Amino acid sequence: MIASWLTLGTFFLENSGQWRIPFALQLVPAIVLIAFLFLVPESPRWLMLRDRHEDAIESLRRYLGKGLSSDDDVVQNEYKSIRGSLEIERQSKISFKTVILLPRSIVSSQAHVAGITLVENLGMSALMARILTGVNATTYCISTALAF
Structure with a gap:
């Protein structure tokens, strides 16, 4: 909405x-966003992939709450869960290229990024998606133009 009004304001400029x-x-x-990107901490999963386990535990402790220690059960359970999923991924013999090139995977991946499925996966309603993409503004303009 703000962008629409700012663009309308520049409509009358002659340069x-x-x-x-x-x-x-x-x-x-x-x-x-780029300026503040450097303030975002590394994810525990990324740190564990780089064998920086102590840093991963510290990062988990910060994510899960200030009052927690590194030895707290919540932190250790989350650490074990991430480590277990990484071990399963390492044991898998299938490559990413193989997964992408499987015909079933191609159709499935296209369905996931197409239209309403993507919007629903992002947790948005159809109305919110129309508002954020500007379709509502376009619809209002077209209906006004057709009325004349």
Whole structure:
């Protein structure tokens, strides 16, 4: 909604700012995200893949709560769960390329990233997806144009 109003505000400019300002405003959130990306800690799973188990336990302790110690049952159970899943993945003989190239996997993966399935997997309702993608604004404009 904010982007729509800002773009409308630049509509009346008579210079290249008409397209440069909306373009530059889109860069602001991206720059903020990139700047704060370095403050995000590594995931415990990634640390365990790199054999940094002590760091993984410390990261789990921070994720699960400030009052927990590294020896707490909650932290240790989560650590064992991640370690177990990594062991299962390491024992698997099938490669990622094989999984992707299986005909059944191709159809299944395309179904998961197509349309409403992706929206539902992200936890959004159809209404929320329409609002976030701007389809509602387009629908309102088209219906207004058709009324004339």
